[in-house]
Amino acid sequence: MEPLNVEHAGRTLRGVLHLPHPHPSPAPAVVLCHGLGGNRIGWGNDFVLLSRLLAAQGIACYRFDFAAFGESDGDPLDFSVSDQVSQLKAVLAQLERNRAVAPDRISVLGFSMGALVAVLAAGDRRLRSLALWAPAGGPLNLPFWESFRDEIREHGRADYNGIEFGDAFIDDLRGIDQFAAARRHEGPVLLAGGTEDGLMRDELIDPYREAWGDRLEQHWIEGMGHGFGSLANRDRMFEAALAFLSRTV
Structure with a gap:
């Protein structure tokens, strides 16, 4: 594990690169994208553990903090999904220049908002594969987010479960x-989540099924919500991701 920061729009995005030891040179790689309010550690240390498991399989793994989250620079009031897409593309461009990484063998795994960002980035540039954990709904959830407008007008910011954001x-x-972007991605996709997760309901998932057809693998965990909820569920999600990425990256 070694520090690897990325400069983007005057901000430093802080991250770490896990390389297999010994590792093929160059190695295939996976970029991990955290969700809203998360960071490169992940809830319950899950991104750290997953990075180590990937490295043990000969796959490099890069995990980083989006701007205004974790240890990266940035103002939460500037946060937007499109800006995170731009950040991810900057990360991917830097990894492609890294001699330890095979530039044509880079995949992305994202959780929630990070999964939405991964889909949008894949619509703009080639990725080997996508692993999506419960992708956020984006504009389909706009009515919910619009409800914070009054709070922003009154206080200059919104507070969603302790996460600060603004009009941007x-x-x-x-x-x-995201569905137009999904149709432009030509590689395999894993879509994984829980049967009790509102972000996995049909109106949010069916357009992905239509876009990816037989390139889409689905993995459902009975009774799981938006978070893992238990170590057993976490391990099942890890197993699905590792099996998929080891075949497709």
Whole structure:
């Protein structure tokens, strides 16, 4: 594990690169994208553990903090999904220049908002494969996020479960079309989540099924919500991701 920061729009995005030891040179790689309010450690240390498991399988793994989260620079009021997409593309470009990484063998795994960001990035540039854990709904959830407008007008910011954001996030959602981006991605996809997760309901998932057809693998965990909820569920999600990425990266 070694520090690897990325400069983007005057901000430092802080991250770490896990390399297999010994590792093929160059090695295939996976980038991990955390969800809203998360960071490169992951809830329950899950991104750290997953990175180590990938490295043990000969796959390099890069995990980083999006701007304004974790230890990366940035103002939470500037946060938007489109800006995170731009950050991810900067990360991917830097990894492609890294001599330890095979530039044509890079995949992305994202959770929730990070999964939405991964889909949008894949619509703009080639990725080997996508692993999506419960992708956020984007503009389909706009009515919920619009409910924070009054709070922003009164206080200059919104507070969602202790996560700060402003108008930039809500305004940006209007222009997002994750399903158009999904149709431009030509590689295999894993879609994994829980049967009790509202982000895995049919109206949010069916357009992905239509876009990816037989390139889509689905993995459902009975009774699981948006978070793992238990170590057993976490391990099942890890197993699905590792099996998929070892075949497709």
